[in-house]
Amino acid sequence: MRSMRVHELSENISVLRLDDVTLPPPGPGEVRLRLKACAVNFPDILMVQGKYQFKPELPFAPGMEGAGIVAEVGPGVTALKPGDEVVAGLRIGGFAEEVNIAAENCRPKPPGLSFVKAAAYPAAYLTAYVALIIRGQLKAGETLLVHGSTGGVGMAAVDIGKLWGATVIATSASDEKLKVVKARGADHVINVTGGFRERVKELTGGKGADVIYDPVGGDIFDESVRCIAWNGRLLIIGFTSGRIPSVSVNMPLIKGFSVVGVRAGEYGRRDPEAGRQNIETIDRLAAEGKIDPYVCATFPLERAVDAMRMLQNRQAIGKVVVTMD
Template sequence: MRAMRVHELSENIDVLRMDEVELPPPGPGEVRLKLRACSVNFPDILMVQGKYQFKPELPFSPGMEGAGTVASVGEGVTRLKPGDRVVAGLRVGGFAEEVNVPEAACRPIPGAMDFAEAAAYPAAYLTAYVALVCRGHLQKGETLLVHGSTGGVGLAAVEMGKLLGATVIATSASDEKLKVVKARGADHVLNVTQGFREKVKELTGGRGADVIYDPVGGDVFDESVRCIAWNGRLLIIGFTSGRIPSVSVNMPLIKGFSVVGVRAGEYGRRDPEAGRANIEAVDRLAAEGRIKPYICARFPLERAVDAMRMLQERKAVGKVVIEM
């Protein structure tokens, strides 16, 4: 089978190359998936560059989440059978035609989603759910400020915030991209190019945002500290700007806000019962059609680098998917 693999870590993602790989049979408790789609996530780029906290052994195929059909099953697999349509959390391995994965990492594709949609929703919406429900405790009627709202995790947070009854202010540096965010339910959209602090205060009657969802970091974080409400929660999702910011601790003291880290996967690994409940909640929303990822581009496997570059160059809106 074919797989796009990394043989050496590099700042330049062009190091990915197509290999012919022979997979061993699925081991005990494993299933072999014939992948039909894999979403592209920012950590895929960081892994190629050796900058992500999880560092897979070389050579490896990027790809954290995929969807496809079960091709065969290993000993002890009882829940799945060949032909089942499933979505799988992979961490790595998704940029390939087939992959062996633990049965426990697979679950049925919810509702009427196609393979691309199924591959695109789990990580983004789980991150948004854990951030807003478990870590941010977003309440109906509160104001949610979503940075990086045109990206996959940002757009998911906009939709999740509306489902939770919040007033959503969404930011980006592109007016054109913000048109999509507005169409997906944001109450207000702001271009951050000229700053956003005063506009957020104006929209909230001077209070500031109750919850701020920040996958960007850098200057965006610095300015967020200046427009957060008393008892606000500033959620740290990531640092796509490239700069990890810091805050003087007198600011949370004076303004009474909390800085809260969000790692949705680690949340589930440390508390498996809560992790399962979170996944079930997101899957229910997907099965009911209340969440549906926005896919802006689909690429064939041989153009995986182009798909990654679309994220790297900030050209994507929502999700980018590789289809086999």
Template sequence: MRTMRVHELSEDISVLRMDEVTLPPPRAGEVRLRLKACSINFPDILMVQGKYQFKPELPFAPGMEGAGVVAAVGDGVTKLKAGDEVVAGLRVGGFAEEVNIPADNCRPIPKGMDFIKAAAYPAAYLTAYVALVIRGNLQPGETLLVHGSTGGVGMAAVDIGKLWGATVIATSASDEKLKTVKARGADHVINVTRGFREEVKELTGGKGADVIYDPVGGDVFDESTRCIAWNGRLLIIGFTSGRIPTVSVNMPLIKGFSVVGVRAGEYGRRDPEAGRRNIEAIDRLAAEGKIAPHVCATFPLDHAVEAMRMLQNRQAVGKVVITMD
């Protein structure tokens, strides 16, 4: 079977190359998944560059999440059978036509979702759910400021924020991209290239945002500390700007806000029962039709680098997905 793999870490993601490999039979507790789609996430790029906290052994195929059809099951697997359509948490390995993974990492595709949307919703919505509901304790009537709102995790945060009854202010560096977020339900949109501190204060009557969702970092984080409300929660999702910011601790002391780190996957690894409940929550929302990712582009497997560059160059609006057929 074909797989796009990394044999050496590099800033240049074009080091990925197509390999032909033969998978062994699935081991006890595993299934072989014939992938139909795999979505791209920013950590996939960081892993190729050797910059992510999780560093898989070389060679490896990127791809944290996917959807497909069970092709075979190993000994002891009773809850899945060949032909089942599932969504899978992979961490790595998704840029491939097939993959052997633990059966426990698979679950049924939510009703009404195709393979492409099924591959694109888990990581983004799990991140948004854990950040806003579990870590951020977002309450109805609060104001939520979502940075990077035109990306996959940002759009998911807009959706979860609206579902939880918040007033959502969405930011991006592109007026054109913000039109999509506004159409999906954001109450207000702000182009951050002209700054956002004063506009957030104006929209909140001088109070500031109760919860700030920040996958960007850098200057955006710095300015966020200037427009957060008393008892606010500044949620650290990532650093797509490339700069990891710092904060003088007198700022949260004087303004009474919290800086909260969010790693949704690690949350589940450290507390598996809580992780299971969080996954069930987003799966339920998906099955009820309350959440669905915005997929802006799909690429075939042999164009995986092109797909990653779309994300890397800030051209994507929502999610980008690789398809295997």
């Protein structure tokens, strides 16, 4: 079977190459998954560059979340059978036609989703749900400000915010990308190129946003502190701007807001039962058609580097997916 693998770490992600690989039979508790699609995520790029906290042994195939069909089950596996359509949490290995994976890391594919969309929703929507509902305690009627709203985790936050009855203000530095987010249900959109603080205050009658979802960091975080409401919650998702910001503690004191860190996967590892319930919730929402991941582009396996570059160059809207057919 074919696999796009990294043999040496490099800033230049073109070091990936298409290999022919022979997989061993699935071991105890494992299944062999015939992958149909795998979403591209920023950690995939960071792993190729050796900059991610998890450093797989070389050679490895990137690809953290995929969807496919069970081809074979290993000893002791009873919950799955060949032919089952599943979503898989992979961590690595998804840029391949087949992968052996622990059966416990697979779950049924929501029937209404294609393999492409099934690969695109798990990480983004789990992050948004844990951030907004579990950590941020978002309530109906509150105002939610979503930064980076045109990326995968940002679009998911817009969707979850609307589902929970919030007024959603979405931001980005691209008017063209914001048109897509507005068409998908955001109440207001703001191009942050010239700043956003005054516009947020205007839209909220001077109050500010109750919950701010920030996967960007840097200057976006700094300005967010200036337009958050009393008792607001500023959710730290990541730092795609490249700068990790800081805040003078007198600001949360004076304005009465909380700065809340969000690591959706770690939340589940620390509290497995809560993590299971969170995953069940997003799976149910997907099965009921209440969330619909936006995929802007698909690339065949042999063009996985092009898919990663689209993300790296900030050209993507929503998710980019590698397909194996």
